[in-house]
Amino acid sequence: MLLKDKLAAQIPGLREDISNFIKAHGDKEISKVTVAQAYGGMRGVKGMVCDTSEVPPDKGLIIRELPIGDIAEKLPEEIFFLLCTGELPNKAELADLQKEFAARCEVPAYVWKVLEAMPKDSHPMAMLDTAILVMEKESKFRAGYDKGMKKTEYWEPMLEDSLDILAKLPNIAAGMYRMRFNKGPRIAPKKDLDWGANYAHMLGLADPKGTLADLMRLYLTLHSDHEGGNVSAHACHCVASALSDAYYAVSAGLNGLAGPLHGLANQECLAWVLETHKKFGGVPSDEDLRKFAWDTLKSGKVIPGYGHAVLRITDPRFTAFLAFGKKHMSDDPIFTIVRKVFEIVPGVLTEQGKAKDPWPNVDAGSGALLYHYGMTEFPYYTVLFSVSRAMGMCSQMVVSRAMGYPIERPKSLPTKVIKKMVGA
Numbered sequence: 001m002l003l004k005d006k007l008a009a010q011i012p013g014l015r016e017d018i019s020n021f022i023k024a025h026g027d028k029e030i031s032k033v034t035v036a037q038a039y040g041g042m043r044g045v046k047g048m049v050c051d052t053s054e055v056p057p058d059k060g061l062i063i064r065e066l067p068i069g070d071i072a073e074k075l076p077e078e079i080f081f082l083l084c085t086g087e088l089p090n091k092a093e094l095a096d097l098q099k100e101f102a103a104r105c106e107v108p109a110y111v112w113k114v115l116e117a118m119p120k121d122s123h124p125m126a127m128l129d130t131a132i133l134v135m136e137k138e139s140k141f142r143a144g145y146d147k148g149m150k151k152t153e154y155w156e157p158m159l160e161d162s163l164d165i166l167a168k169l170p171n172i173a174a175g176m177y178r179m180r181f182n183k184g185p186r187i188a189p190k191k192d193l194d195w196g197a198n199y200a201h202m203l204g205l206a207d208p209k210g211t212l213a214d215l216m217r218l219y220l221t222l223h224s225d226h227e228g229g230n231v232s233a234h235a236c237h238c239v240a241s242a243l244s245d246a247y248y249a250v251s252a253g254l255n256g257l258a259g260p261l262h263g264l265a266n267q268e269c270l271a272w273v274l275e276t277h278k279k280f281g282g283v284p285s286d287e288d289l290r291k292f293a294w295d296t297l298k299s300g301k302v303i304p305g306y307g308h309a310v311l312r313i314t315d316p317r318f319t320a321f322l323a324f325g326k327k328h329m330s331d332d333p334i335f336t337i338v339r340k341v342f343e344i345v346p347g348v349l350t351e352q353g354k355a356k357d358p359w360p361n362v363d364a365g366s367g368a369l370l371y372h373y374g375m376t377e378f379p380y381y382t383v384l385f386s387v388s389r390a391m392g393m394c395s396q397m398v399v400s401r402a403m404g405y406p407i408e409r410p411k412s413l414p415t416k417v418i419k420k421m422v423g424a
């Protein structure tokens with residue numbers, strides 16, 4: 001496998017570099033922690049390493065030195081290769097990775113049985129995470145660990161498990177969509193389609209203009225990674241640092257993505273846009289929209305899709321989705337509201353003065369695009385996000401195992417001790 005070959009060639013040099021770096025500079029300081037940060041979700045504390053991507057507050061997502069806006073048109077498989085190796089694949093490497101995905105895409109029959117046995121009103125995220133977890137017995141990492149494999153070899157079965165999970169995720173996610181929302185029998189994958197196009201095909205949505213595959217590829221590329229400290233990446237990393245295998249770790253990360261302040265925001269965001277549409281019987285005037293935004297804030301709620309823990313600009317991923325919408329559905333009223341919200345809400349949030357970032361994040365527009373294609377089941381949206389984000393989580397795990405990073409164990413303190421430390 002060419003991806004494995006490339007990693008195998010890179011890893012010894014990378015290990016040596018990090019080891020020398022720690023030896024030479026290990027006692028230097030890169031961050032301080034204030035009392036407010038300890039109580040405030042560790043915002044801004046620089047205490048983790050993530051080499052797959054970074055999110056400078058004034059630039060947005062950069063994957064291995066490439067700004068997401070410059071690579072938004074790339075296939076998700078290319079992005080996964082880039083995340084893992086720091087290089088975009090050449091033609092042969094891409095074809096080889098796609099061949100791996102095709103060869104591993106079949107979902108074990110017991111997964112469907114477990115999903116079918118779940119309550120009919122289970123949240124799609126609970127179903128997805130269960131499906132991943134129930135496949136844990138397939139883990140090549142656990143099998144290798146039980147046989148006593150060497151620490152320097154950990155990354156290889158971690159990559160194998162990652163590819164197995166990623167290859168199966170679109171099938172599981174699409175099959176689940178059809179099962180959970182009564183869309184009819186599952187649709188078999190087509191081995192000649194790329195990862196994103198196959199997902200679009202297996203969902204079975206009406207696609208008269210033949211553009212859904214483009215949206216799925218874009219969606220999967222844009223959500224793939226967002227450095228290491230966000231809830232899903234961090235949860236996944238923390239679990240994997242205990243040498244739990246990729247099935248445990250990806251499932252854990254996605255459980256975090258299911259939260260309303262993280263991945264679930266995209267379903268909440270479209271719900272807010274649709275509520276606006278319903279309340280005003282169509283696209284509202286600027287004044288009506290401004291008032292509605294204020295009403296939301298005054299009722300103690302957040303405006304979903306706006307604000308970010310790290311970013312301080314319009315998320316370039318939102319910009320890419322907006323461009324797709326302008327190209328393919330400029331007369332769609334729901335998309336028109338999304339555009340209008342972008343014109344009005346940053347001003348309202350700025351005037352309110354609470355949110356540190358009044359600009360749209362990735363969730364502000366993506367739901368409206370899916371809705372346009374008839375995917376009206378909001379609780380499913382985070383599943384799409386998950387299929388994509390699994391690429392980031394998996395690549396981060398492969399890198400962590402390759403570098404031999406240890407178990408995570410930050411130090412916590414009781415309030416009494418913190419008070420004493422600062423003389424309060």
Ligand SMILES: CC(C)(COP(=O)(O)OP(=O)(O)OC[C@H]1O[C@@H](n2cnc3c(N)ncnc32)[C@H](O)[C@@H]1OP(=O)(O)O)[C@@H](O)C(=O)NCCC(=O)NCCS
Nearest residue numbers: 261262265302303304305306307308309354355356357361
């Ligand atoms: C993303 C988010 C969770 C980041 O949280 P954060 O890092 O704590 O954000 P801030 O530091 O800017 O928060 C400061 C205050 O502004 C508020 N705020 C932030 N974004 C807001 C928004 N979109 N609408 C209303 N209030 C918002 C916060 O709730 C907080 O209020 P509090 O002091 O009363 O608790 C937050 O912006 C949010 O809830 N946004 C809406 C949900 C969303 O889009 N999530 C998807 C993220 S990709």
